[in-house]
Amino acid sequence: MFAIVSEAINVRAVAAALEAKSAGGIVTFVGIVRGHADDGRAVLGLRYEAFEPLALAEFEAIGREARDEYGVLAIAIVHRIGSLCVGEVAVAVAVAAEHRGAAFDACEYAIDELKRRAQIWKKELYADGDAQWKRNE
Amino acid sequence: MQVRVLLFASVAEAAGTREWLLEVGEHARVSDAWSRVESQLPELAEILRSTRVARNGKLASLDDELVDGDELAILPPVGGG
Numbered sequence: 665m666f667a668i669v670s671e672a673i674n675v676r677a678v679a680a681a682l683e684a685k686s687a688g689g690i691v692t693f694v695g696i697v698r699g700h701a702d703d704g705r706a707v708l709g710l711r712y713e714a715f716e717p718l719a720l721a722e723f724e725a726i727g728r729e730a731r732d733e734y735g736v737l738a739i740a741i742v743h744r745i746g747s748l749c750v751g752e753v754a755v756a757v758a759v760a761a762e763h764r765g766a767a768f769d770a771c772e773y774a775i776d777e778l779k780r781r782a783q784i785w786k787k788e789l790y791a792d793g794d795a796q797w798k799r800n801e
Numbered sequence: 802m803q804v805r806v807l808l809f810a811s812v813a814e815a816a817g818t819r820e821w822l823l824e825v826g827e828h829a830r831v832s833d834a835w836s837r838v839e840s841q842l843p844e845l846a847e848i849l850r851s852t853r854v855a856r857n858g859k860l861a862s863l864d865d866e867l868v869d870g871d872e873l874a875i876l877p878p879v880g881g882g
Contacts, residue, residue, distance in 0.1 A: 695882050712881070713809055715874050717858040719881070743881060755882050775882060783855075783874075784881025785810035797811040799851075799878035 665740040666723035668716050668784075673742050673753045684737035684760035691767040693775050695755040697748045701798075706791035712745040712754065715783040719743070722782045726774050734770035736761040741774060743784060754786075802827065802869035804834055810877050812838075812852070815845050825867055831856060832863035834873055851878045 665681045679692050697710050723741040730739050738760045748754055757774045761767035778784075779800045789795045806821040813819045823834055831854055839849050854861050855874040867873075 714881070715807070715809060715855065715876060718855055718860070718874070718876075721858075779882035780879070782879060782881045783809075783876050784879060785877060786880040787810070797814075797877070798880045800880050800882065 665742065666720055666727060667742045668714050668719060669742060669744050670746045671744075673744050673756050675753060675756050675758075678740050678742050678756045679758040682738040682740055682758055682760040686762055687737050687760035688762045689764035689767045690758060690760045691764070691771040692756065692758040693771050694753050695775070697750050697752050697754055699750040701788055701790070705794075707750060708789045708791055709747060709749045709752075710754065711747050711787040711789065712743070713785045714743065714745050718783040723778070726777045726781070729777070730759065730770040730774050733773065734761070734766045736766050736770045739770065739774060741778065743778070743782070745784070802829065802867065804829075804867055804869075804871040804873055806834060806838060807872065807874040809875070810880075811848055812842065812845060812875050812877055815842050829867045830863065831861050831865045831867060831873065834867065835863060835875070838875055848877055849875075852876055 727739045736759050740758045743755045759767045759771045787797045804823050808816050853876045
């Protein structure tokens with residue numbers, strides 16, 4: 665399942681949607697909006713935008729690479745866009761594999777690659793009224 | 802010919818719009834449309850240097866030739882996840 669959604673992500677549903685009959689392990693990563701920025705400033709929330717055709721194509725490419733590289737059985741990536749409050753889920757990545765090692769590795773790969781490549785942007789909204797578009801390093 | 806340029810994030814905010822319609826010449830390339838964006842938004846020169854461009858939903862190179870009705874997207878440095 666590869667999706668960009670505007671409403672709250674149901675993390676359990678994302679993992680449940682994985683179709684993998686011989687899976688021995690499922691690893692789920694959940695990215696959550698933090699209440700403070702890297703520089704310590706208090707954050708009220710985030711706003712995410714995406715260029716959806718390209719972002720979804722990138723999710724699919726990442727999914728193919730994860731399956732090819734780590735031999736996992738199924739992978740799901742769901743990212744939320746719009747305005748999110750502190751504590752809300754911004755992204756969920758779930759991976760099913762026969763064994764846990766591959767599931768952990770593939771899940772890490774997928775979120776790292778999403779942050780590096782996917783056409784998605786986030787704006788941090790600070791408690792002091794300031795706001796800034798943040799790029800991933 | 803006319804092309805549609807989609808803007809996002811900081812670029813859209815600076816431009817005050819999420820979409821531009823550009824008139825370009827017959828044999829214009831992606832680079833021509835990109836230069837027009839750059840000249841309209843000089844204050845974003847630094848960010849624009851790190852942008853990529855998509856044409857009709859796929860990453861494009863500056864040399865690609867434009868066709869009437871093309872949809873370009875100016876893609877600033879990403880920040881997902």
